[in-house]
Every structure is written in C-alpha cells, then in structure tokens.
Amino acid sequence: MRQLTFASQLDQNPVVTGDNQFVIFSSERSGVKTLWRMKPNGSEQSPVLDRATIENFSVSPDGKTIYYYSYFDNR
Numbered sequence: 001m002r003q004l005t006f007a008s009q010l011d012q013n014p015v016v017t018g019d020n021q022f023v024i025f026s027s028e029r030s031g032v033k034t035l036w037r038m039k040p041n042g043s044e045q046s047p048v049l050d051r052a053t054i055e056n057f058s059v060s061p062d063g064k065t066i067y068y069y070s071y072f073d074n075r
Contacts, residue, residue, distance in 0.1 A: 004042030016040065017063025024066060026054050035068065 005011040009028040016023050022037045029036075035048040035057060048066065057068035 004038065005045065013057070015059045017059055018061045019063040021063060024048065024057070024059050026057065035066065
C-alpha cells in the first residue's frame with residue numbers, strides 16, 4: 001500500500017472504479033467534503049462535484065455511475 005494524496009485536508013474513502021480507470025474519494029481540500037477522482041497512480045486529481053457536501057457515496061460496478069447523498073453548501 002502507498003499513499004497517493006498529500007493534501008493538508010482530509011482525503012478518505014477511496015473506491016476504485018470497476019474498470020480500474022479511476023479512484024473516487026472524498027476530500028475536504030476545497031473547503032467542503034466533496035468527491036474527487038484520480039488515476040490509480042495518484043495523477044490527474046480533480047473534483048467530480050462543485051460545492052456539494054458529501055455525506056456518503058458508492059460507485060457502480062462498471063464505474064460509470066456515482067451514487068451519493070449530499071447537501072449543497074450556500075456559503
């Protein structure tokens with residue numbers, strides 16, 4: 001096992017998509033807990049959602065759909 005993210009904020013709950021193309025994870029690096037994705041080697045880290053606070057999520061077996069529970073932060 002090796003660390004793939006090095007943000008000063010909390011990154012957690014990594015899930016590899018069924019096609020092994022991405023790792024989806026929750027992160028607080030944008031100021032709210034939202035979803036991010038990256039390549040399995042840790043490269044190309046980018047947000048999946050904008051301004052949504054994620055409570056829970058899961059990824060479909062084929063990796064094409066992300067199910068999540070959230071609320072939008074109006075700050």
